Amino acid sequence: xxAVMKQEKKTIHPLKFIMWAGCASIVMMFAGLSSAYxxxxxxxxxxxxxxxxxxxxxxxxxxxxxxxIMLSRKAFINREMKxxxxxxxxxxxxxxxxxxxxxxxxxxxxASGITLTRNVSFSFLYIIVGLHAVHVMGGVxxxxxxYLKSFSRRRKNYNQIYIDLMNTYWHFVDLLWIYLLFFLLxxx
Amino acid sequence: xxxxxxxHEKPLVVHxxxxxxxxxxxxxxxxxxxxxxxxxxxxxxYLLTGIIWAVIGGFFSVIFxxxxxxxxxxxxxxxxxxGHWAKxxxxxxxFYYALVTMHGTILVFxxxxxxxxxxxxxxxxxxxxxxRDMASPFLNMLSYWFFFLASIVMFSSLFLQTGPxxxxxxxxxxxxxxxxxxxxxxxxxxxxxxxxxxxxxxxLLGGLNYITTVLNMRTKGMYMTRLPLTVWSFLFTAILGVxxxxxxxxxxxLLLFDRHLGTSFYLSDIVIGxxxxxxxxxxxxxxxxxxxxxxxxEVYIIALPAMGITSEVISTNSRxxxxxxxxxxxxxxxxxxxxxxxxxxxxxxxxxxxFLGSFFVLFTLLIAxxxxxxxxxxxxxxxxxxxxxxxxxxxxxxxxxxxxxxGLTGIWLxxxxxxxxxxxxxxxxxxxxxxxxxxxxxxxxxGVYHWYPKxxxxxxxxxxxxxxxxxxxxGAYFIFWPMHYEGLAGMPRRYYxxxxxxxxxxxxxxxxxxxxxxxxxxxxxxxxxxxxxxxMYKGRKVTERNKNPWHxxxxxxxxxxxxxxxxxxxxxxxxxxxxxxxxxDGRDFIAQTEPVGADESKH
Ligand SMILES: [Cu+2]
Numbered sequence: 195x196x197a198v199m200k201q202e203k204k205t206i207h208p209l210k211f212i213m214w215a216g217c218a219s220i221v222m223m224f225a226g227l228s229s230a231y232x233x234x235x236x237x238x239x240x241x242x243x244x245x246x247x248x249x250x251x252x253x254x255x256x257x258x259x260x261x262x263i264m265l266s267r268k269a270f271i272n273r274e275m276k277x278x279x280x281x282x283x284x285x286x287x288x289x290x291x292x293x294x295x296x297x298x299x300x301x302x303x304x305a306s307g308i309t310l311t312r313n314v315s316f317s318f319l320y321i322i323v324g325l326h327a328v329h330v331m332g333g334v335x336x337x338x339x340x341y342l343k344s345f346s347r348r349r350k351n352y353n354q355i356y357i358d359l360m361n362t363y364w365h366f367v368d369l370l371w372i373y374l375l376f377f378l379l380x381x382x
Numbered sequence: 383x384x385x386x387x388x389x390h391e392k393p394l395v396v397h398x399x400x401x402x403x404x405x406x407x408x409x410x411x412x413x414x415x416x417x418x419x420x421x422x423x424x425x426x427x428y429l430l431t432g433i434i435w436a437v438i439g440g441f442f443s444v445i446f447x448x449x450x451x452x453x454x455x456x457x458x459x460x461x462x463x464x465g466h467w468a469k470x471x472x473x474x475x476x477f478y479y480a481l482v483t484m485h486g487t488i489l490v491f492x493x494x495x496x497x498x499x500x501x502x503x504x505x506x507x508x509x510x511x512x513x514r515d516m517a518s519p520f521l522n523m524l525s526y527w528f529f530f531l532a533s534i535v536m537f538s539s540l541f542l543q544t545g546p547x548x549x550x551x552x553x554x555x556x557x558x559x560x561x562x563x564x565x566x567x568x569x570x571x572x573x574x575x576x577x578x579x580x581x582x583x584x585x586l587l588g589g590l591n592y593i594t595t596v597l598n599m600r601t602k603g604m605y606m607t608r609l610p611l612t613v614w615s616f617l618f619t620a621i622l623g624v625x626x627x628x629x630x631x632x633x634x635x636l637l638l639f640d641r642h643l644g645t646s647f648y649l650s651d652i653v654i655g656x657x658x659x660x661x662x663x664x665x666x667x668x669x670x671x672x673x674x675x676x677x678x679x680e681v682y683i684i685a686l687p688a689m690g691i692t693s694e695v696i697s698t699n700s701r702x703x704x705x706x707x708x709x710x711x712x713x714x715x716x717x718x719x720x721x722x723x724x725x726x727x728x729x730x731x732x733x734x735x736x737f738l739g740s741f742f743v744l745f746t747l748l749i750a751x752x753x754x755x756x757x758x759x760x761x762x763x764x765x766x767x768x769x770x771x772x773x774x775x776x777x778x779x780x781x782x783x784x785x786x787x788x789g790l791t792g793i794w795l796x797x798x799x800x801x802x803x804x805x806x807x808x809x810x811x812x813x814x815x816x817x818x819x820x821x822x823x824x825x826x827x828x829g830v831y832h833w834y835p836k837x838x839x840x841x842x843x844x845x846x847x848x849x850x851x852x853x854x855x856x857g858a859y860f861i862f863w864p865m866h867y868e869g870l871a872g873m874p875r876r877y878y879x880x881x882x883x884x885x886x887x888x889x890x891x892x893x894x895x896x897x898x899x900x901x902x903x904x905x906x907x908x909x910x911x912x913x914x915x916x917x918m919y920k921g922r923k924v925t926e927r928n929k930n931p932w933h934x935x936x937x938x939x940x941x942x943x944x945x946x947x948x949x950x951x952x953x954x955x956x957x958x959x960x961x962x963x964x965x966x967d968g969r970d971f972i973a974q975t976e977p978v979g980a981d982e983s984k985h
Contacts, residue, residue, distance in 0.1 A: 205598050206598065208598045208599060209517065209518060209594075211517070211594045212590045212591065212594045215590045216586070218624065218625070219628050222625050222628040222629055223628035225629070226633070226672055226675065227632045230668055230672060233668065233671075234663075234665075237663075310645060311643065311644040311646070314645070314647060314663045317639065317647060318647075321635065321636065321639065325632075325635070
């Protein structure tokens with residue numbers, strides 16, 4: 195029994211592996227969209243667009259949130275539960291701010307005549323950015339649940355796995371956004 | 383987290399057997415049979431749902447075969463069942479398309495993806511790698527319930543006033559994107575898209591679990607090279623699903639936007655009912671690319687588990703090691719990787735660049751190599767074997783036969799030049815029904831007959847099983863072989879009635895013959911269904927003495943007759959050898975859990 199446990203310690207935690215594979219699957223979804231985008235880009239009837247300035251602010255916000263969630267994990271490892279809660283809370287707020295900023299960016303686009311249906315390039319812009327925001331919202335929901343659970347008196351659980359999973363996912367949506375931003379900036 | 387903890391995703395001690403068993407006595411009906419997190423129960427849920435869908439999907443094919451076989455007759459009972467869709471006992475033309483579409487959707491996704499891989503990946507992976515359960519039993523349970531939800535949505539679409547989706551299971555736009563085009567593109571299409579979106583989530587949750595369990599949760603000594611080929615096949619199936627279904631999801635999202643929010647991803651220059659649509663700049667070919675990027679790997683998602691089950695059943699019942707184990711694993715890998723590079727062979731006539739086409743011809747024909755390796759290995763495993771013709775074995779051999787018959791015509795269709803003539807004819811129908819439809823169905827039957835004693839602790843009736851096999855096997859060839867001739871003569875698929883064509887009149891009798899055989903084969907499936915449910919309660923019991931009835935080497939047979947949640951009551955056994963030590967050193971079989979003896983020969 196002990197031998198089995200020792201051997202398994204060396205391998206990656208199954209839930210972490212599920213998270214990584216899940217990220218790969220999300221990547222495939224965006225890979226499908228980006229390749230469709232590239233093919234369309236090279237056909238007639240494509241209108242270019244400018245990335246709204248707000249998207250740069252939202253980029254800064256999501257990068258900052260990656261830092262705060264790292265700090266929350268560090269605090270958790272050091273058993274500084276007060277700090278852990280604070281950083282977790284801050285990450286949640288930053289996540290919500292990010293989604294709000296994306297929404298404001300959409301509004302700005304719309305006002306400048308870049309509407310969803312005017313050109314297929316604009317449709318793609320909305321779908322790609324929107325689907326990413328949906329994934330961030332999913333993360334925000336998980337953050338809220340984690341934050342509420344950190345107040346539970348019943349659970350004095352020092353299991354690190356969930357904060358690790360949250361970290362992985364949050365960095366993933368962060369990197370995904372940076373990739374998408376560069377993609378949209380370079381090919382439009 | 384180790385194997386012991388995984389059961390409840392929180393620390394659980396199963397060190398002393400009494401405690402573990404005690405814990406499971408207190409399960410309520412709901413946690414045991416409905417919201418179960420036990421992979422064995424989830425597997426049975428998948429199987430049961432799959433059987434129900436198979437009956438519905440098969441029944442639909444019988445109905446449209448009635449139309450194809452007897453185009454000038456009426457069947458008043460149809461009006462009793464379908465009401466205004468079969469006025470006067472004749473199928474409504476649009477409803478005919480709905481039936482064809484639903485038959486394809488149900489069989490491809492709900493039966494041969496969820497029913498096959500969902501059942502056997504769930505049942506066999508933890509049992510054969512030596513794990514207490516999946517990596518995340520909770521996500522595994524969610525996976526089934528998303529499938530269930532998808533099923534409910536698809537099923538309710540059958541009762542819509544405008545009918546279910548009817549643009550073919552490939553739902554090509556613009557037809558599927560425009561509600562004004564036909565009734566089947568109205569509400570039914572939205573139900574279809576919603577259902578498939580839910581289904582994709584189910585496949586992803588399940589697949590992530592299967593991959594992780596195989597890679598991370600194997601018992602001590604179970605190296606990857608000691609995995610049974612079933613587990614290898616489930617692993618590659620899951621990887622294919624996790625990487626390709628998300629692309630279908632993006633295709634579905636774009637289609638939903640085109641349908642409801644006025645975007646033009648797939649639409650351009652369309653006049654409908656004399657009205658010019660504003661959509662501009664879209665391309666229906668884009669949908670075909672996205673769809674077939676999943677669609678082709680999907681046929682391997684269907685076929686690979688059947689291949690894995692076949693390998694295992696054939697080796698066990700030939701009492702011989704599988705021939706070329708590493709070649710089998712390698713060919714799984716080759717098939718899985720090549721399947722990402724061939725999708726456009728479904729689009730040779732879509733107007734794509736012929737030079738691009740030749741690239742896809744090349745890779746398509748390359749898949750013949752690993753497929754032929756597999757066939758060769760199955761045949762050489764059978765060669766000079768001490769063959770036990772159990773029902774599972776018959777279906778496994780049937781799989782090989784059907785896979786050869788249907789696979790050879792794949793080489794014809796993979797050539798873009800030949801495909802110009804054969805595209806969308808009955809030749810294609812014959813090809814894919816044999817190689818992936820019926821063959822995988824046979825793989826599924828092989829699996830059910832072979833593992834039924836492990837699933838339910840009872841045996842199925844052999845006489846009924848043999849009857850079921852021979853009717854299905856002969857029937858499958860009688861149904862699909864003639865279709866090759868019809869297809870070569872140019873008879874197009876999906877048509878409602880051929881009596882207007884002088885050149886297809888000669889097939890009238892043949893079509894009747896096919897339809898009658900289809901009805902008989904469909905009826906024969908109830909032998910299986912009766913056998914399945916009857917044996918669950920009345921079948922001969924598995925006893926302690928024959929709890930490994932087929933004398934298999936793999937780990938699932940080392941569990942108790944009715945394994946508890948957690949599979950092994952005490953510690954999980956250690957694995958010392960590969961799973962195919964049959965007829966070694968004068969012994970009939972040596973279980974994987976038996977240590978290698980001092981003077982044992984090398985395999
Ligand atoms: Cu294909």
